[in-house]
Amino acid sequence: MKARVTVMLKDGVLDPQGEAVRLALTGLGFDGVRGVRQGKVIEVDLATEDRAAAEAEISRMCETLLANTVIESWQVELP
């Protein structure tokens, strides 16, 4: 089962990477950009086909490795 984890900086946390993208887009002539936030997406291919087990395992992965929960939030999409 393939799970997709999206990790974003929480609102209010400064995002210099997103800000750099915003500046670059504006410099390229894209005038209608009000803001950019950049995050990570991690696709994890799990051996289990049990949805509940996959969700529990992914949650533990996020809390221990994939996200820094002080400044980042995460969400999981399962098929």
Added chain:
Amino acid sequence: MKARVTVMLKDGVLDPQGEAVRLALTGLGFDGVRGVRQGKVIEVDLATEDRAAAEAEISRMCETLLANTVIESWQVELP
């Protein structure tokens, strides 16, 4: 209008970042991980509220800046 762009390495392109995450997860005792791919997610806040215009603009952004289309594929989600 907020658009969400997901940029992933194309299948077959080596993903050392994803491989590092896979090794770290295995090292932490997550045995059921068969593979990991890591990509970027970019949330762009656009001034326009016109869906078609937003889609066209985001496509141009991806082709010119957000993705390296030689090795990366991208997809857009609009609200």
